[in-house]
Amino acid sequence: MIEVTALRKSFKSVAALDGVDFTARNGEVTGLIGPNGAGKTTALRIIYTVMRPDSGNARVDGFDVVADRRSVQQRIGVLPDSRGLYPRLTAREHVRYYGRLHGLDGAELENRIDKLVETLGLGEFADRRAKGFSKGQARKVALARALVHEPPNLLLDEPTNGLDIASSRAVHRLIRNIRDQGRCVLFCSHIMREVAAICDRIVIIAHGKIAACGTPAELLEQTGKPDLEEMFLDVTGGEAGW
Amino acid sequence: MWRRIIIVFAKEVKDNIRDRRSLLVALIYPLMGPILLGLMMTMAASVVSGGGEGESKFTLHVQGAEYGPALIAYLEDKGVVIAPAPKDPRESVRLGRVNIVLAISGNFSEMFDAGRTASVQVISNPSRLPGLTALNRVASLLGGFNILIWGRRLADEDIDMKVLRPLSIDSVNVGAITHITDILLFMVPPLIIFNVFMGGVYLAIDTTSGERERGSLEPLLINPIERWGLMLGKFLAALLFTAVAVLVQLAAFKMVFNTMGGPDSPFAQILSIPTLLGIIMTLAPLMMLAVGAQFIIATVTRSFKEAQTYLGLLPLAPALPGLVMVLSPVEAEKWMMAIPTFSQTLLLGQFVRGESVELLNVVISMSSSTALALVLIACAAGLYAREELIFGG
Numbered sequence A: 001m002i003e004v005t006a007l008r009k010s011f012k013s014v015a016a017l018d019g020v021d022f023t024a025r026n027g028e029v030t031g032l033i034g035p036n037g038a039g040k041t042t043a044l045r046i047i048y049t050v051m052r053p054d055s056g057n058a059r060v061d062g063f064d065v066v067a068d069r070r071s072v073q074q075r076i077g078v079l080p081d082s083r084g085l086y087p088r089l090t091a092r093e094h095v096r097y098y099g100r101l102h103g104l105d106g107a108e109l110e111n112r113i114d115k116l117v118e119t120l121g122l123g124e125f126a127d128r129r130a131k132g133f134s135k136g137q138a139r140k141v142a143l144a145r146a147l148v149h150e151p152p153n154l155l156l157d158e159p160t161n162g163l164d165i166a167s168s169r170a171v172h173r174l175i176r177n178i179r180d181q182g183r184c185v186l187f188c189s190h191i192m193r194e195v196a197a198i199c200d201r202i203v204i205i206a207h208g209k210i211a212a213c214g215t216p217a218e219l220l221e222q223t224g225k226p227d228l229e230e231m232f233l234d235v236t237g238g239e240a241g242w
Numbered sequence B: 001m002w003r004r005i006i007i008v009f010a011k012e013v014k015d016n017i018r019d020r021r022s023l024l025v026a027l028i029y030p031l032m033g034p035i036l037l038g039l040m041m042t043m044a045a046s047v048v049s050g051g052g053e054g055e056s057k058f059t060l061h062v063q064g065a066e067y068g069p070a071l072i073a074y075l076e077d078k079g080v081v082i083a084p085a086p087k088d089p090r091e092s093v094r095l096g097r098v099n100i101v102l103a104i105s106g107n108f109s110e111m112f113d114a115g116r117t118a119s120v121q122v123i124s125n126p127s128r129l130p131g132l133t134a135l136n137r138v139a140s141l142l143g144g145f146n147i148l149i150w151g152r153r154l155a156d157e158d159i160d161m162k163v164l165r166p167l168s169i170d171s172v173n174v175g176a177i178t179h180i181t182d183i184l185l186f187m188v189p190p191l192i193i194f195n196v197f198m199g200g201v202y203l204a205i206d207t208t209s210g211e212r213e214r215g216s217l218e219p220l221l222i223n224p225i226e227r228w229g230l231m232l233g234k235f236l237a238a239l240l241f242t243a244v245a246v247l248v249q250l251a252a253f254k255m256v257f258n259t260m261g262g263p264d265s266p267f268a269q270i271l272s273i274p275t276l277l278g279i280i281m282t283l284a285p286l287m288m289l290a291v292g293a294q295f296i297i298a299t300v301t302r303s304f305k306e307a308q309t310y311l312g313l314l315p316l317a318p319a320l321p322g323l324v325m326v327l328s329p330v331e332a333e334k335w336m337m338a339i340p341t342f343s344q345t346l347l348l349g350q351f352v353r354g355e356s357v358e359l360l361n362v363v364i365s366m367s368s369s370t371a372l373a374l375v376l377i378a379c380a381a382g383l384y385a386r387e388e389l390i391f392g393g
Helices: A040-047 A068-076 A089-101 A106-119 A135-147 A165-180 A192-198 A215-223 A230-234 B001-019 B020-050 B069-079 B089-095 B110-115 B129-156 B178-185 B188-196 B201-214 B217-223 B227-259 B272-299 B304-313 B316-327 B333-339 B344-353 B359-385
Strands: A002-013 A014-024 A029-033 A055-060 A076-079 A153-157 A183-187 A203-207 A209-214 B058-063 B079-083 B101-103 B120-124
Touching: A002 A040, A014 A029, A014 A040, A014 A183, A014 A203, A014 A209, A029 A040, A029 A192, A040 A055, A040 A153, A040 A183, A068 A076, A076 A135, A076 B333, A089 A106, A089 A135, A089 B001, A106 A135, A135 A165, A135 B217, A153 A165, A165 A183, A165 B344, A183 A192, A192 A230, A203 A215, A203 A230, A209 A215, A209 A230, A215 A230, A230 B079, A230 B333, B001 B020, B001 B201, B001 B227, B020 B178, B020 B188, B020 B201, B020 B227, B058 B069, B058 B129, B069 B110, B089 B101, B089 B120, B089 B304, B120 B129, B188 B227, B188 B272, B188 B316, B188 B344, B201 B217, B201 B227, B201 B272, B201 B304, B227 B272, B227 B333, B227 B359, B272 B304, B272 B344, B272 B359, B316 B344, B333 B344, B333 B359
Parallel strands: A029 A183, A029 A203, A076 A153, A153 A183, B058 B079, B058 B101
Antiparallel strands: A002 A014, A002 A055, A203 A209, B101 B120
16 A cells, blocks of 8 residues: 655755645555656655655555665565666566565575566567567566565556557556455556556646546546546646646 | 675676676776787887897898908808898988998908008988897997907007007996886886776676666666665676776786796796785775776766766876876885875886885775775765666766
8 A cells, every 4th residue: 555645846946746645555556647747757756765755755555665665665566667678688587686686586586487477478588688679578577577576566657658559458457467466556657548447546646736536437527527538638727748 | 785785796797797898898908908018028129139249140231341351251250141232221221121231431451451441331220229229239340340450450569459448348238138128017007007997897887877878777776775785786796897807917917928038038027926916905995996986977977978988088097197107207105105096006016027015005005095995985875875866967
């Protein structure tokens, strides 16, 4: 479970987050959506511990992201916006490296890697070096290394960005499976169809503030709009983010 | 924590062993200095020994050899090979086709037999080193001939030669072959220092600004390892590559010195095993310092290319004092030992030239460099802890 309270963060004079509160529950996919530059990535970066908030706090399974950073890191699996691979390491070596950093080793680690290779369909290229991987292949490896320690909380920043339809659907299936295991998924996306398809709850962020929050049905009802895209434009003021 | 630091270290070593560029910098670049120096020393030694007394056969091109049989006979007796002069002696000497030409005048025998002063002309080009040594050789041969004939003519007049020769000069040149190569030995320290700052540079860039540019840094930072631990693992990998580069270079220097002139030559004594151990000990803190500086630069620069630009220049600064000392050597003093890179340049010079090295000097140099290295490592760790790490700058 991820709880965010009164989170503020500024870069020089620009307020990226201006008092953000939301909760992402276990057994649910929470969609964090908003226009470009709304503060989604900053919020995620604070939750996954690479940035510190100016004020307010974020907790993962009750652990504070600043005070208990190590405990938070052990409980999250992250697919950040920048998800580069090492061109000279094989797919399997990528997953093994992250597994070891999470304290896994030996047969247990190898079993988990085998399992991920199977679930994510890495078989064909598992022992090939990452140089020359297609976008889809690279994304699968990045997901596999985020999942190797079986984190109870998963944070995904636009996980299907740039993927073809089949690969996107495979990612959606994976997210639903993880949710069905009772784990917490926080998910950033621009694509309303995708949000509608897999999110149980939606948090809309605009200008560093929470603009709306609820299940897709609740949001449609509150705004009286026919679909999520219209609702989104209505709630965020309809401005282009750039 | 140490377990995770070793995991990062092992990954970076494996990753970079697979990288041709890292290997090139660590294994091939260090060979350049020793090879270049070996070639220069071989050339210098051959030129100098060619001019030494009683050395290999000396060929002298003579114009008008038939006019001076007495002189030619003397020269041949001294082991000189007489060859005919080229058509245009001045031009040939100027262009370096022949080193020197001796021209004997047509009336040589007439004057010589009459007991008068016969004349010869020496056409030389001392602006070339072989020309200079040939001139020395010919001057000493002709001087010898002069004295011989003097003696004979004075004997005919019943005058003892010694009366006219108050000074007998015997030149003993203990420098012999090593004279010019001594100067070249001064180039060894700057070459080693340069290598210390070069050996791990590719790894320092690749593991920091390279990692950021690839987009693999941000996901890595989310793993449960302290940032300083992450930095230390990468630092140790770069340090290993630096150490390998230095060892490869020292081994290459040793081989070059050993192969020059065989086991009896003075070079074979340079870089004995205890000397090598002394050099490695002296260099260890400097390696840490170099890698620390590389990490700081690689962390604050925004891109791989920017880091490469700065780090390409970095080795020049510490190597500069050594290069200056090739031309004007400095006497080592205690306070100089407190200056990192400068102290190592001085100490390496003493090691290489086989001079006695004061233990206290080594201790001062090692402690001051270790202290600065620790400061730099702490700074690098501090930079790693900043939020800006993921953006650079």
